Amino acid sequence: xxxxxxxxxxxxxxxxxxxxxxxxxxxxxxxxxxxxxxxxxxxxxxxxxxxxxxxxxxxxxxxxxxxxxxxxxxxxxxxxxxxxxxxxxxxxxxxxxxxxxxxxxxxxxxxxxxxxxxxxxxxxxxxxxxxxxxxxxxxxxxxxxxxxxxxxxxxxxxxxxxxxxxxxxxxxxxxxxxxxxxxxxxxxxxxxxxxxxxxxxxxxxxxxxxxxxxxxxxxxxxxxxxxxxxxxxxxxxxxxxxxxxxxxxxxxxxxxxxxxxxxxxxxxxxxxxxxxxxxxxxxxx
Amino acid sequence: xxxxxxxxxxxxxxxxxxxxxxxxxxxxxxxxxxxxxxxxxxxxxxxxxxxxxxxxxxxxxxxxxxxxxxxxxxxxxxxxxxxxxxxxxxxxxxxxxxxxxxxxxxxxxxxxxxxxxxxxxxxxxxxxxxxxxxxxxxxxxxxxxxxxxxxxxxxxxxxxxxxxxxxxxxxxxxxxxxxxxxxxxxxxxxxxxxxxxxxxxxxxxxxxxxxxxxxxxxxxxxxxxxxxxxxxxxxxxxxxxxxxxxxxxxxxxxxxxxxxxxxxxxxxxxxxxxxxxxxxxxxxx
Numbered sequence: 001x002x003x004x005x006x007x008x009x010x011x012x013x014x015x016x017x018x019x020x021x022x023x024x025x026x027x028x029x030x031x032x033x034x035x036x037x038x039x040x041x042x043x044x045x046x047x048x049x050x051x052x053x054x055x056x057x058x059x060x061x062x063x064x065x066x067x068x069x070x071x072x073x074x075x076x077x078x079x080x081x082x083x084x085x086x087x088x089x090x091x092x093x094x095x096x097x098x099x100x101x102x103x104x105x106x107x108x109x110x111x112x113x114x115x116x117x118x119x120x121x122x123x124x125x126x127x128x129x130x131x132x133x134x135x136x137x138x139x140x141x142x143x144x145x146x147x148x149x150x151x152x153x154x155x156x157x158x159x160x161x162x163x164x165x166x167x168x169x170x171x172x173x174x175x176x177x178x179x180x181x182x183x184x185x186x187x188x189x190x191x192x193x194x195x196x197x198x199x200x201x202x203x204x205x206x207x208x209x210x211x212x213x214x215x216x217x218x219x220x221x222x223x224x225x226x227x228x229x230x231x232x233x234x235x236x237x238x239x240x241x242x243x244x245x246x247x248x249x250x251x252x253x254x255x256x257x258x259x260x261x262x263x264x265x266x267x268x269x270x271x272x273x274x275x276x277x278x279x280x281x282x283x284x285x
Numbered sequence: 286x287x288x289x290x291x292x293x294x295x296x297x298x299x300x301x302x303x304x305x306x307x308x309x310x311x312x313x314x315x316x317x318x319x320x321x322x323x324x325x326x327x328x329x330x331x332x333x334x335x336x337x338x339x340x341x342x343x344x345x346x347x348x349x350x351x352x353x354x355x356x357x358x359x360x361x362x363x364x365x366x367x368x369x370x371x372x373x374x375x376x377x378x379x380x381x382x383x384x385x386x387x388x389x390x391x392x393x394x395x396x397x398x399x400x401x402x403x404x405x406x407x408x409x410x411x412x413x414x415x416x417x418x419x420x421x422x423x424x425x426x427x428x429x430x431x432x433x434x435x436x437x438x439x440x441x442x443x444x445x446x447x448x449x450x451x452x453x454x455x456x457x458x459x460x461x462x463x464x465x466x467x468x469x470x471x472x473x474x475x476x477x478x479x480x481x482x483x484x485x486x487x488x489x490x491x492x493x494x495x496x497x498x499x500x501x502x503x504x505x506x507x508x509x510x511x512x513x514x515x516x517x518x519x520x521x522x523x524x525x526x527x528x529x530x531x532x533x534x535x536x537x538x539x540x541x542x543x544x545x546x547x548x549x550x551x552x553x554x555x556x557x558x559x560x561x562x563x564x565x566x567x568x569x570x
Binding site: 041060061062063064065068069111115118131132133174176178207208210211212214215217218219221222223224225226227228229230231233234235236237239 | 326345346347348349350353354396400403416417418459461463492493495496497499500502503504506507508509510511512513514515516518519520521522524
C-alpha cells in the first residue's frame with residue numbers, strides 16, 4: 001500500500017525532458033512523480049507492473065496525425081481515458097554548451113520531429129539527419145558526447161533538463177503544431193463535467209456499415225470530433241474505428257444513440273468520458 | 286524524348302532490395318528500370334525532375350496501417366493512382382556471409398519492421414535494436430561493415446541483392462502481414478476493368494458532415510473499402526478524408542453519388558480509378 005502523502009506517479013514514453021513530461025505537468029501540476037519509460041510497450045505495462053498510477057500517452061499531433069501505437073496499445077490493455085491535454089510543439093536546435101550553430105554537422109531526433117523541420121534541412125544541406133527513438137534522449141546523448149558538431153532537435157524543456165544550449169529556435173515548418181495527450185487509468189472514472197466521449201467500434205462487414213453506425217449520432221446532432229481507422233491484426237483490410245464524440249454521459253439522447261450503435265455493430269468498447277482539452281485550449285492559443 | 290525501346294522507369298523509396306522494389310517487379314515485371322530514391326520527398330519529386338516515369342509508393346500495411354507520408358504527399362503533388370499491388374511481408378534476420386546467429390548483438394532496421402518483430406526481441410533481450418531509414422539499406426550497411434555482431438531485418442530480396450546471409454527466417458509476429466502499394470502517374474488514366482476508386486474529401490464543419498457525405502454511396506450499396514482521416518495543416522483538429530470505394534467509372538449510380546457528394550462537401554478530389562489488387566490477391570494467398 002502506498003501512503004496517502006506519496007505523490008501520484010505518472011508514466012510517459014521517452015526520457016526526462018520529453019514533450020510528454022511537459023504535458024504531464026501541464027495537466028497534473030509540478031507535484032507529480034515522473035516515471036520515464038523507454039518504449040510505448042514499457043509505458044503501457046507500467047501500471048500493471050506497479051511502476052505508475054497513471055499513463056500519459058500522445059494520441060494525436062495536429063500535423064503528423066494520430067499516434068498509431070497509442071491507439072493499438074489502448075485496445076490491447078484494458079485502460080480508460082480519464083483526461084486529455086494539448087501542448088504546443090516547438091522544435092529547437094540544441095547543442096553542447098560550448099557549441100555554436102556553425103559547428104553543427106549532424107542533427108539527431110525522433111523521425112516525426114525531423115520531418116516537421118523540412119525547411120530547415122533544405123536550407124542547410126550540409127547537415128546530416130540521424131533518426132533516434134526520442135527527442136529528449138537525443139539531447140542527452142549530444143551533451144554526453146560533448147562534440148559541438150552534434151546537435152539534437154527537441155523542446156525547450158529538454159535543453160533545460162540536460163544543460164544544452166539552444167542554437168536555433170522554432171525550426172518547425174508549421175507553427176500550428178500541437179500534440180494531444182490522453183491520461184490513462186486502470187480504473188474507469190466518472191468525470192463530472194465530462195463533455196467528450198471515446199469509443200472503439202468493430203462493424204459488420206457489409207456495404208454502408210460505417211454510415212449506419214454514424215446515423216444514431218448524426219440524427220441527434222451529436223458531433224463526431226474524430227474518426228480513426230486501425231487495421232484488425234490477422235484480418236487484412238478489416239478495420240476498427242475509434243470515435244471521439246462531443247457528448248455528456250447520462251444524456252438520454254446519447255444513451256439512445258449508443259443503444260442503437262450496439263445493435264448495428266459487432267463490438268462497441270467504451271474508452272472513457274472526460275473533459276475536452278480543446279475547449280479550454282482554444283481560449284488560450 | 287525517350288526512345289520507344291527504353292524501359293519504363295519506376296521510382297521507389299529506399300535502396301535496392303527494398304520491399305517496394307519487389308512490389309514494382311510484381312506489378313510491372315522484370316523489364317523495368319528501378320529508380321531508388323532515399324526519401325519519400327525525393328520519391329514524390331522524381332517524375333517532375335525527369336528521373337522516373339512512375340512512382341510506386343507503399344500506402345498501407347495490414348498490421349501497421351496507413352502510410353501517412355504517402356497520403357500527405359499524394360495530395361501535395363498532383364498525382365494519379367493508376368494501379369495497385371499487394372505483397373506479403375516476411376522479415377528475416379540478415380547478417381554478414383560469415384556470421385552465425387550467436388554472434389548477433391545489434392539489429393538495425395526500419396522502425397516499422399522492428400516493431401513487427403516484438404516477440405523475437407523479447408526472446409533475445411541481449412540484442413539491441415537500432416532504428417534506420419529503411420530495411421534494405423540496413424542490410425547494405427551490415428555487409429559493408431563486415432562485423433558479425435551486426436545484423437539487419439529485411440526481406441529475402443535485400444539478402445540476395447547485397448550478398449547477406451539469412452540467419453533466422455520469419456521474425457514477424459503476425460504472418461498475415463501484407464503491404465499495399467499504389468502506382469502513381471502525372472497523367473490521369475482510364476483503366477479498363479477498373480473496379481476501385483479513390484477520392485479525397487474535405488467536409489463542411491458541422492455535426493453529421495461525414496454521415497451525410499457517406500449517404501450517397503451507402504444508399505446505392507456502393508461499398509466503402511477504406512476511410513482514412515488526415516489532419517489539415519494549419520487548422521488543428523480539422524481533417525481530410527481519403528475514401529476507397531468499390532465502384533466502376535461510368536456507372537450512372539456512381540455518377541449520381543459523386544454529384545451528391547460534391548454538393549455536400551467543401552472539396553472533392555478524384556485520385557484515380559484502377560483495378561483492385563485484393564480481388565486477385567485473395568485468390569492467390
